[in-house]
Every structure is written in C-alpha cells, then in structure tokens.
Amino acid sequence: MAGDLLPPSLYVPYLEMLRGLSNGKQSASCCFNLLKMNGTGGGGGGSVRSVSWDHFFGSFNRYFSSLRQDMRPESPFQDPNRTPTGYNKGITPQELDGLIAVLKLTQTVASWSEEARIQLYENQSWLPTILLFGLLTCSVPLQLKAECLKTLAVxxxxxxVVMSLWQALETSQVRHDFGDSIWLANCDGRSLRSEKLHRKSVERNTVGPTLSSSYSVSVT
Known part of the structure; x- marks a missing residue:
C-alpha cells in the first residue's frame, strides 16, 4: 500500500509508520524514493498521490500562499464590508496534525540520508527551505513553527546547504520577529523573578502579619 487509498483517519498513523521505518540510512533512502515515485508520473495517469513529496510540499505551498494573502494590507478602495474569498482562513486541528506529521517524517528521512537531504533541498519544484522560512513569518500555530525550525536544522x-540557510535567515523577517519575542520573554522572566524576590523579602520582614492575612483571605 503506497498510501493513495488511505482514509483520512489513517493518514497521520501511516506517516508515523513510515517515520518509524526510516530510522536508518538505507531505510531512509527507501522511504525517500517511495515518496518521490508516488509523485506526478510515478502514480500513473499523471495524478499525485496523497503520500508523496509532490503532495506534501504542494500543500505547504498552498498554505503559505493562502496565509500570505491574509497578511496583505487592505486596499483603501476595498469595500470594508466585503469578506475576502478565494483562500482559506487558518489551519484546522486535523490539518495541523497532518502538517506536523509530514515535517517529522521529513526530519527523519533527511537526518538519516544525506543524499535524500540534498535532493530535497535542490528540487526546484519542492523548495522546502523557502517554504519553511515563509511559514515562519505567517500566523500559524507555534507547534508548526517549532517543527519548521527543527526541519531547517536538519x-x-x-x-x-548551511550557508544558504544563513543568508535566507538574514534576509527574512524571522530573526527580527523571534528576536523581539525572545527579548520580551526575557524581560517578562526578569520581572517575574524580581517580583518573587521582593515578595520573599517582605515575607521575611513581616512573617506574622503576612501569614495571618493570608489565612483570613483563604477563609473568606
């Protein structure tokens, strides 16, 4: 079974099975070739099977294109009462599970097989690293962003490949967005630690009143 007859409920488990079977250099190469052959031309009739690199990265490309349209500023000539059509809004939980399963499978195959890693990166129809950097700039769930980062690390x-990834990181908005988030997280952490230290200092100096007042609050 190549995955083309899978019901939706078995799609993620099937990808997880492929991931488990790819824990080795030779098996990872076999998985890569299977997913490559399942693409256009390999599945017969010119169709693309749902378990193939062509389908995987084609789906990521459609999500990225849709989310990028959502990020575009509204035209001043656009009717404010008009609801945008022609593209999806957000990612459903079921879709999120599928996308994460695909990324984890990609990580395993690319980690074990250097040949597969290079072919994935160089394929001009898939462009995985460009799509992953693009998704990092979109409003997507943090779980998906985390798996995108892990896949880029592989x-x-x-x-x-690594130097081109550095260049892509430098020219993208990712480092600015994540840099601001990390800075804010550090600031929040320092503020929280400072507040805790202040509270401990107050408690040491006023043990009796603090305990009695806390009991009275808990009772009421």
Whole structure:
C-alpha cells in the first residue's frame, strides 16, 4: 500500500509508520524514493498521490500562499464590508496534525540520508527551505513553527546547504520577529523573578502579619 487509498483517519498513523521505518540510512533512502515515485508520473495517469513529496510540499505551498494573502494590507478602495474569498482562513486541528506529521517524517528521512537531504533541498519544484522560512513569518500555530525550525536544522547538517540557510535567515523577517519575542520573554522572566524576590523579602520582614492575612483571605 503506497498510501493513495488511505482514509483520512489513517493518514497521520501511516506517516508515523513510515517515520518509524526510516530510522536508518538505507531505510531512509527507501522511504525517500517511495515518496518521490508516488509523485506526478510515478502514480500513473499523471495524478499525485496523497503520500508523496509532490503532495506534501504542494500543500505547504498552498498554505503559505493562502496565509500570505491574509497578511496583505487592505486596499483603501476595498469595500470594508466585503469578506475576502478565494483562500482559506487558518489551519484546522486535523490539518495541523497532518502538517506536523509530514515535517517529522521529513526530519527523519533527511537526518538519516544525506543524499535524500540534498535532493530535497535542490528540487526546484519542492523548495522546502523557502517554504519553511515563509511559514515562519505567517500566523500559524507555534507547534508548526517549532517543527519548521527543527526541519531547517536538519537541512543545515549539510555544509553545502548551511550557508544558504544563513543568508535566507538574514534576509527574512524571522530573526527580527523571534528576536523581539525572545527579548520580551526575557524581560517578562526578569520581572517575574524580581517580583518573587521582593515578595520573599517582605515575607521575611513581616512573617506574622503576612501569614495571618493570608489565612483570613483563604477563609473568606
């Protein structure tokens, strides 16, 4: 079974099985070739099977294109009462599970097989690293962003790839967005620690009143 007859409820479990079977250099290469052959031309009749690299990255491309349209500023000539049509809004939980399963499978295959990693990166029809950097700039769930980052880290294992990833990181908005988030998180952490230290200092100096007042609050 190549995955083309799978019901939706078995799609993620099937990908997880492929991931488990790809824990080795030879098995990862076999999985890569299977998913490559399942693409256009390999499935017969010119159709693309749902378990193939063509389908995986084609789906990521459609999500990215849809989310990027959502990010565009509204035209001043646009009717404010008109609801945008022609693209999806957000990602459903079921779709999120599928996308994460695809990324985890990609991580395993690309981690074990350097040949697969290079072919994935160089394929001009898939462009995985460009799509992953693009999704990081979109409003998507944090779980998906985390798996995008992990997948990019796997591609960076190849010396011939890592420098282009650095350039993509420098030219993208990702480092600015994540840098601001990390700075804010650090500030919040320092504020929280400072507040806790202040409370402990107050409690040490006023043990009796603090305990009695806390009991009275809990009772009421």
């Amino acid at each position: 591609f960076a294992k190849s010396p011939e």
